[in-house]
Amino acid sequence: MNKKYDAITIGAGIIGCCVSFELAKKGFRTLNVDKLPSAGYGSTSGSCAIIRFHYSTPDGVALAREGYFYWLDWPNYLGADDESGFAKYVNTGCLVIKTALNKNLVNVMRSLDELGVAYEELDLEGIKKKMPLLDLHGYFPAKLPNDPGFGLPTAPTIAGAIFIPESGYMSDPQLSTHNVQRAVEARGGEFLFNSEVVAIRTHQGRAAGVTLKDGQAIDVPVIINVAGPHSYIINRMAGVEQGMNIKTRALRQEVAHVPAPEGFDYQRDGMIISDGDVGTYSRPEVGNHVLVGSEDPECDEREWVDPDHYNTGFTQQAATQAMRAAQRIQGLRIPNMMQGVVDLYDVSDDWIPIYDKSDLPGFYMAVGTSGNQYKNAPIVGILMAELIEKVEAGHDHDKDPVKFTMKYTRRTCNIGFFSRLRKINRDSSFSVIG
Numbered sequence: 001m002n003k004k005y006d007a008i009t010i011g012a013g014i015i016g017c018c019v020s021f022e023l024a025k026k027g028f029r030t031l032n033v034d035k036l037p038s039a040g041y042g043s044t045s046g047s048c049a050i051i052r053f054h055y056s057t058p059d060g061v062a063l064a065r066e067g068y069f070y071w072l073d074w075p076n077y078l079g080a081d082d083e084s085g086f087a088k089y090v091n092t093g094c095l096v097i098k099t100a101l102n103k104n105l106v107n108v109m110r111s112l113d114e115l116g117v118a119y120e121e122l123d124l125e126g127i128k129k130k131m132p133l134l135d136l137h138g139y140f141p142a143k144l145p146n147d148p149g150f151g152l153p154t155a156p157t158i159a160g161a162i163f164i165p166e167s168g169y170m171s172d173p174q175l176s177t178h179n180v181q182r183a184v185e186a187r188g189g190e191f192l193f194n195s196e197v198v199a200i201r202t203h204q205g206r207a208a209g210v211t212l213k214d215g216q217a218i219d220v221p222v223i224i225n226v227a228g229p230h231s232y233i234i235n236r237m238a239g240v241e242q243g244m245n246i247k248t249r250a251l252r253q254e255v256a257h258v259p260a261p262e263g264f265d266y267q268r269d270g271m272i273i274s275d276g277d278v279g280t281y282s283r284p285e286v287g288n289h290v291l292v293g294s295e296d297p298e299c300d301e302r303e304w305v306d307p308d309h310y311n312t313g314f315t316q317q318a319a320t321q322a323m324r325a326a327q328r329i330q331g332l333r334i335p336n337m338m339q340g341v342v343d344l345y346d347v348s349d350d351w352i353p354i355y356d357k358s359d360l361p362g363f364y365m366a367v368g369t370s371g372n373q374y375k376n377a378p379i380v381g382i383l384m385a386e387l388i389e390k391v392e393a394g395h396d397h398d399k400d401p402v403k404f405t406m407k408y409t410r411r412t413c414n415i416g417f418f419s420r421l422r423k424i425n426r427d428s429s430f431s432v433i434g
């Protein structure tokens with residue numbers, strides 16, 4: 001390939017596309033390379049695409065809040081048409097159950113207060129008013145179905161909840177990624193699909209290009225690893241994994257897609273529910289269905305897998321999650337044949353992403369998105385473009401982390417928070433909550 005690019009992004013998922021979009025806006029000639037046939041076909045396609053704010057760290061809450069505004073303004077932000085139409089933001093509100101695990105949401109409420117995000121603190125009566133069909137017993141800790149205590153209350157009531165009205169989900173994560181692809185192309189960026197990167201080439205101690213499976217070599221001075229659950233493989237190709245304090249690996253996940261309780265219009269009256277007490281999160285889905293994911297309770301074995309060889313069929317896990325959600329959502333229906341999604345998270349050691357340079361000059365990474373960074377893709381694109389621009393201009397990010405002011409919340413984002421060199425962040429939930 002004779003063309004000259006300034007940057008290659010490995011991966012055309014939602015984050016890879018947003019990184020190229022922001023680089024293209026800064027004048028970089030970008031190329032996204034993906035081994036799959038279309039944008040957003042990797043783990044982004046399996047995403048529940050929930051937009052919510054209750055992260056365990058103030059930086060996590062702030063990034064999600066900033067990201068939210070881009071989804072609200074989606075077609076304007078992209079500034080380019082898509083013949084397939086635009087993905088839409090659906091606002092549902094988010095009910096978060098207080099538990100000892102989330103420290104009764106004290107830190108989350110402090111972060112929300114600081115950012116001026118409206119929320120209601122609800123007692124049991126308040127929760128019942130919002131969602132009359134909820135059972136308010138405590139069930140913690142989540143159990144496996146073969147445990148004699150499965151489904152039996154362990155406490156007369158939960159401790160309460162908060163309701164955050166400005167929360168929701170994107171109607172179609174794959175389409176949203178296609179939307180970004182079109183926006184990148186409108187700015188001159190290019191995409192190469194069905195093309196697997198098999199080697200990262202270096203020259204005089206710097207990233208110099210990628211080699212594809214068909215033997216094609218593309219020279220480029222900047223390479224960004226946004227390969228989702230394959231991120232660790234790309235980092236190993238570049239020889240940068242050794243220099244990282246925090247590493248990533250692929251975790252298998254199941255999401256159940258179950259019919260809502262009979263007679264209840266879940267799309268109109270349902271909401272996102274994050275329920276650490278029963279160990280699940282859920283949201284309304286089209287056709288009066290409910291999507292049920294896991295909040296990774298301790299009793300569930302974590303299935304670290306080879307992202308190219310794993311079981312894509314359902315195990316008992318999806319049904320277990322649905323049964324746990326049914327402890328809270330009375331009347332939730334559990335079909336004999338489970339439907340839903342089996343996909344992978346790219347999990348970092350502390351479930352907080354790595355947005356960083358590497359020890360190889362010219363090689364960057366936006367990885368370890370740990371099942372919770374779809375919502376942040378637009379702001380991560382901005383963050384990575386700021387980082388790359390500054391570091392390529394000679395800034396020493398490891399010594400003096402790059403900072404920038406976020407457009408909507410007007411807060412300073414210290415990119416050093418997401419460093420590959422950080423110590424494990426003990427404030428993390430060590431789960432999908434982040």
Ligand SMILES: Cc1cc2nc3c(=O)[nH]c(=O)nc-3n(C[C@H](O)[C@H](O)[C@H](O)COP(=O)(O)OP(=O)(O)OC[C@H]3O[C@@H](n4cnc5c(N)ncnc54)[C@H](O)[C@@H]3O)c2cc1C
Nearest residue numbers: 011013015035042043044047048049050197228369374375
């Ligand atoms: C089941 C599930 C539910 C989720 N729910 C939510 C949610 O509700 N809210 C939220 O905010 N986040 C959620 N997430 C997380 C979110 O979807 C991800 O963080 C996000 O989609 C990651 O995007 P990405 O672009 O980094 O990676 P991906 O979408 O995985 O894209 C990586 C791309 O890299 C390509 N690639 C890999 N290796 C190579 C190679 N060698 N050569 C070329 N291409 C390569 C792959 O083909 C792939 O297309 C969920 C994730 C899953 C799996």
